Amino acid sequence: MRFDDDPKIPEGDYIPGIYNYCNRWCERCMYTDRCMTFEMEKEIKMEIEKEKKREKSMEENKDFWDQVNKTIEEAAELIDEEIPLVKDDFSSFDDWDDEDAHEAMREYKEKHKKARNQPLSKVARKYEKTVHQWFKDRKETLKQHYDPETKDFNISYTGIADEAVLKQLTESVEVILWYEFQIEIKTQRAFSSLFEEKEDPGLWKDFPKDSDGSARVASMGIDSSIGAWNYLNNKLTSEKETIKPIIRMLLWMKMEIEKEFPGAKDFVWPPKLD
C-alpha cells in the first residue's frame, strides 16, 4: 500500500510525493490543494489549537486534575509495591547496542562527514555565515519588522520611502532568508544520497534519484537568491561592493551544482501523475 493511501490521512486529489523536493515554503506554494503534507499540517495546526483550548480548560478544572494526579501517585505506589520492575522487561531495547546498528551508524556518520566536507557544502556554509553577518551588520539601516500575531514581515531601509520598492525589498529579503540555510542542507543531502546511490546503484533503480531531487531544490534556492540579491544590488546602491561577492558565491555554487549533479536540471517537480 502506498503511503498516500493510508486511511488515516486526509482524502483529496493529491500528487504523490510532491512534498519531497519542494522548498517547503507553503505560504508561497501554488500546489497547496494538491499536497498531502500541507493538508496534514493544516490539520495538525487545528489539533494544536484544540489542544491549547484544552490546556486552558485544564487550568480551569484544577480540582479534576488534582484528583487525577492523586490517582497517578497511587498507581505509582502500587507499581513500586506490588509490581516490581524486572530488569529484563526492557531487554528488547538491547538491540540498539547491536553491532550492525553501530556499523550502520558509523557508515552514516562517515557519509555525512564526507558530504559536509565537499567544497560545495563548505561554500554553502560560508554563504550562510556571510548572509547572517551581512544582515547583522546592517540591522540599524535595513530593519526587519515581524509581527508574530499577524505574521506580517516587512523591511524598512534608511533613505528609502517608496512603498513599491520597500515591498519588493521585503520580498527579496524574505527569499534570501528563506533559502539561507536550505541551500546548505539540500546540498549536503544531495551529496549524502549521491554516495549512497554510488554504493548501491539499485537503490533508486525505478525512481528519480534523491541526489538529483535534493540538488534541484538547492539549485532553485540559489537561483531565487541570486534574483533577490540582484534586486538589493540595484536598489541599495551604497551596498553594491558588499553584495557582489555574495552573488559571485551563489553563481559559483550554481555552476558547481550543475557539474556535480547533471541530472538535477531534468528532475521533474511536481511529479507527473500516472
Ligand code: SF4
Ligand atoms: S509542495 Fe507546496 S504545500 Fe506541499 S509541502 Fe511543499 S511547499 Fe508546502
